[in-house]
Amino acid sequence: MLEPQGIHFDTDNDTEAACRFLEWRLREGDELPVALQKGFEELDGFYTFLMGTSTELALIRDPFACKPAVVAETDDYVAIASEFRSLAHLPDIKHAKVFEPAPEEMYVWKA
Amino acid sequence: MESVIFDLEKATVREVNQFLHGAPETLEGRQVTVVSPNGAHNLAVGVDAPVQVLIDGHAGYYAGGMNKHATIIVEGSAGTGVAENMMSGKVHVKGFASNGAGASAHGGLLVIDGDAGLRCGISLKGGDIVVGGSVGSFSAFMAQAGRMVICGDAGDALGDSLYEAVLYVRGSVKSLGADARYEEMTDADVSTVRDLLKAAGLNHDPMSFRRIASARTLYHWNADANQEY
Numbered sequence: 302m303l304e305p306q307g308i309h310f311d312t313d314n315d316t317e318a319a320c321r322f323l324e325w326r327l328r329e330g331d332e333l334p335v336a337l338q339k340g341f342e343e344l345d346g347f348y349t350f351l352m353g354t355s356t357e358l359a360l361i362r363d364p365f366a367c368k369p370a371v372v373a374e375t376d377d378y379v380a381i382a383s384e385f386r387s388l389a390h391l392p393d394i395k396h397a398k399v400f401e402p403a404p405e406e407m408y409v410w411k412a
Numbered sequence: 413m414e415s416v417i418f419d420l421e422k423a424t425v426r427e428v429n430q431f432l433h434g435a436p437e438t439l440e441g442r443q444v445t446v447v448s449p450n451g452a453h454n455l456a457v458g459v460d461a462p463v464q465v466l467i468d469g470h471a472g473y474y475a476g477g478m479n480k481h482a483t484i485i486v487e488g489s490a491g492t493g494v495a496e497n498m499m500s501g502k503v504h505v506k507g508f509a510s511n512g513a514g515a516s517a518h519g520g521l522l523v524i525d526g527d528a529g530l531r532c533g534i535s536l537k538g539g540d541i542v543v544g545g546s547v548g549s550f551s552a553f554m555a556q557a558g559r560m561v562i563c564g565d566a567g568d569a570l571g572d573s574l575y576e577a578v579l580y581v582r583g584s585v586k587s588l589g590a591d592a593r594y595e596e597m598t599d600a601d602v603s604t605v606r607d608l609l610k611a612a613g614l615n616h617d618p619m620s621f622r623r624i625a626s627a628r629t630l631y632h633w634n635a636d637a638n639q640e641y
């Protein structure tokens with residue numbers, strides 16, 4: 302659905318398809334949550350996506366949530382990784398709110 | 413008996429597990445504390461002794477897997493597959509648990525104070541699971557034996573293709589899976605839920621739970637179904 306619109310791919314990687322899809326929706330003027338909602342409707346597969354624009358950071362997981370993700374949030378930062386091990390040595394991690402993002406839900410942080 | 417402390421900033425997971433795989437008579441009644449677990453995988457797997465293990469923080473994948481006899485407490489959250497294939501004993505997660513908690517547990521009790529992720533209790537084979545919060549989609553998929561008490565809500569396809577495991581849910585269920593159905597709570601069910609809640613240290617009215625079990629329509633091949641279930 303993207304190549305007929307002149308969208309060029311550099312790889313055969315399915316992650317690129319998702320990136321190009323969301324990039325295309327943003328370029329067409331969708332707000333980030335709208336683009337992500339269209340992603341939920343169009344993309345068929347297992348994924349956890351972390352996306353940044355100049356003002357927003359978004360995290361989503363597919364309905365089966367096979368791909369891991371964990372979030373640590375403090376007043377100073379939000380940190381996202383595939384498992385807690387990678388977050389374990391962040392400053393003040395002991396007081397961070399640590400949670401696992403739910404499937405098919407949008408987590409959007411604004412700068 | 414004296415408590416043994418492993419600090420995972422210095423010790424390795426292998427050192428912890430090798431200690432926990434020592435002769436059962438040397439471990440019996442002992443308290444082993446793991447500090448700074450930092451989300452390490454495979455903590456306290458394959459323990460086969462009545463020892464108490466305290467994981468003082470967040471655990472990674474498969475914490476307490478294959479547990480036999482031990483009481484394993486995770487002060488924080490647990491990653492994928494906590495207490496998977498547990499045989500007996502108890503695993504208590506005070507935070508949340510990720511996907512596949514208690515998968516194919518044959519015995520023992522898994523308590524999760526917070527929420528559990530997807531596929532909690534998948535292929536349960538006789539263990540008991542009590543979740544203080546909610547469970548994700550596809551929980552208790554193909555669960556064969558054992559009991560699961562869910563104090564919060566459940567996601568999609570709860571109890572899909574259930575065998576003889578029985579589920580008790582207090583909150584809302586997004587959808588039941590194929591062949592799972594609500595059934596009347598009998599006096600025996602109420603007392604089962606009361607006992608499991610008590611063992612988990614949770615305080616809810618057992619009468620506020622609904623029973624879900626297999627309708628057993630998938631037990632025999634139905635050629636007329638044309639693969640539509």
